[in-house]
Amino acid sequence: MLKVLIVDDEKPIRQWFEHVIRQNGDEFEIAGLAANGREALTLCMSSAPDIVITDIKMPVMDGLELIEQASKLNPEISFLILSNYDEFEFVRHGLRIGVKDYLLKAETDDQDIVAALRKMAEDRSGRTQAKDRWQLRDVLNSPEDWLPPEMLQGAMRWLICGRDGTPNTEEDAASSTLLEACKRWAAQSFPLARLQGFVDEGDNAALLLAFTDTAPPSGEELASRCRDWGAEARLRFSYTVSFGIGAAFSSAGAVKNEFRKAKRAFRCRFYTGEMSVNAANAGMSSDPSEEHAELAELMRPLKSAELLEPGLIESVLEKLDALKIRNVDPAEAKEAFRSFLERMEAQLPEETGQRDAKRPDAFGELDRLAYWEELRDAVRRHLRKMQETAYRRTFVYSETTNRIMAYIREHYADKLSMTVLAEQVHLNENYLSQMFKKETGKTITRYMIEVRMEQAKQRLATLRHKINRVAAEVGYASEAHFSTAFKAHYGITPSQYVDSLRSPKPNLSEPQDKTDRGEESWIERNKV
Known part of the structure; x- marks a missing residue:
């Protein structure tokens, strides 16, 4: 004000x-x-x-x-x-x-x-923010030259606060800048603390609180006060804010490193959603190269992925779930999955016209996504669309059959039935079954077995998956049933296949037709 x-x-x-x-x-x-x-x-x-x-x-x-x-x-x-x-x-x-x-x-x-x-x-706001950004850079690089000496004599904490969603300029004019609002709140909440406030990238407020004449608040107390002020900001200004809380420190040499950790904690709102309060932890790294290496290792298995391989979407979603667990930097995460989608797009047949240089950026929306759930939905949507396009050009089948094949490849681990599949294409079960058999020469159940067995073979080949785990992951309720189905399809049991990986491999490319029919009948009876 x-x-x-x-x-x-x-x-x-x-x-x-x-x-x-x-x-x-x-x-x-x-x-x-x-x-x-x-x-x-x-x-x-x-x-x-x-x-x-x-x-x-x-x-x-x-x-x-x-x-x-x-x-x-x-x-x-x-x-x-x-x-x-x-x-x-x-x-x-x-x-x-x-x-x-x-x-x-x-x-x-x-x-x-x-x-x-x-x-x-x-x-004034524009001039103040430009000055604050300039001062922040100087403080981080030379805190002893720019901070009041008394601030460096006690425990300090960084606090990063930023608005959720897209800022509204009219609201900003009516409610003052976020930095000024945060400074007033901090001065009222911690009257004995010394305070320096700056504008960080994205117009976020960066507050450095120094407690020289009083004990610093615990992380829990600071988080509670942040949540209270976030609720007040929502009522007063009609927007929400999120916070990143740095750990307590007392050395001028730690000012820059602890600021980076507080910023990383703030960026965790990408995973935790609006009105988040996230605190830096002791094991949190502030080194961008470490974050990049961690993400590269996470994405490594997807480098050789094929667009039409069974379970691709499931595997990609598992990696996206891992992002949330590891709190990978959002900008790095979005760039990694953008690159992955571009590799998948490059596998589309040329005649689809999907790679026309003049068309709009298909994946530009990823850069603008604010939260992890949005990224997950967008990646899944793009992959499914590309797979459907590839099926239409790769297989000489009807759109209905291609959609059923794509659905089975994505949901092979689920308990599928003709009722579930027929609902996907809004057709009668018997009509769908007859059409699929006429076009492909095999029953839907037979096709599902092939997809499951191929996925099972790939997982067993890693030598890291136990047979009972693989059975569950490819849609079988018991290891015994899975082993029977695997032997019916390939002629050897899963255990024999795992043992054979240490010696010359048998040819598992051809299924054993005489026993597959029995497996199909079992699945039809039990609606697996």
Whole structure:
């Protein structure tokens, strides 16, 4: 909230401006009223106004002299001149010495006053944020040169606060900047703490709290106060905020490293959602190269993925779930899955036209996603669309059959039945079964067995999966049933196959037709 000083030798003018400003008390407050420049100069020293509205011609000290003297006291003061028609030369002089705007008394109404003040507030906000960003960089690189010495004598904590969703400029104008709101809250919540506030990237507020004369609050207490203020901000400003809380530290040399950890904690809101309060933990790394290496290791198995391989979407979603567990940097995560989708897109047949250089960026939306659930949904949607396109071009089947094949490949581990499959394409069960057999030469159940067996073979080949685990992962309720089905399909048991991996492999590419029919009958009876 900006403080405004009103200076005019006419009392009705002062009262008029005071009334208008008080009607906008959520944006501005009255710092004082003065009848001449000398009174105003005294108030500038005692009340530290942000904006001075001043007449030009006044007794004792006129407006131009007030501007020159007050600017020496505080270069950050913004000035708004009140003038008459015959005073334009004075106005031009005022503009040359730093006045931001002027109002003609005869033509000004209430809306003009508020508009001029809001314009000045916006200009101050931009200058303040630019300065805060510059100061933050200096503080992080040389804290002992830029921070007050007394701040470095106690326990310190970084606190990062940012708005959820897309900022609304009208709300910002009505509620002041986030940094100023956070600073007021911190000053009220921790009156004995020393405080430095900065604007970080994305217009987030970065607060450094130093507790030199009192014990610092625990992480739980600080988190509780952050949640309380987040609820208050939602009621007062109609937007929500999230927080990242740094660990307590007492060394100037740790200022930059602990700031990075607090920022990483703040970025965890990507996984925890709106109105989140996330704290840095002792094991949290602040090294971007470590985060990149961790993500690269997580994505390694997907480098050789094929667009139409069974269970691809399931595998990709597992990696996305792992992102949430590990709190991988959101920007890195979105870039990694964007690159993955581009590799999958490159596998589409040329005639689909999906890789036309002139088309819009198909995956640009990933960069703009705010939360993990949105990323997960978007990746799944893109993969499914690409798979459906590939099926239509790879197999000479109808769209209905291609959709059933794609659904089975994605949901092979589920308990599938003809009822479930028929619902996907809105057809009668018998008609669907007959159409699938006519087009592919095999029953739906036979196709499902092939998909399950191929996936089982791939998992057993890793030598890291136990047979009972593989059975469950490919849709079998018991290891015994899985082993029977595997032997019916390949001619050897899963155990024999695992043993054979250490010696020349048998040819498992051809299923054993004489026993597959028995497996199909068992599945039909049990609706597996």
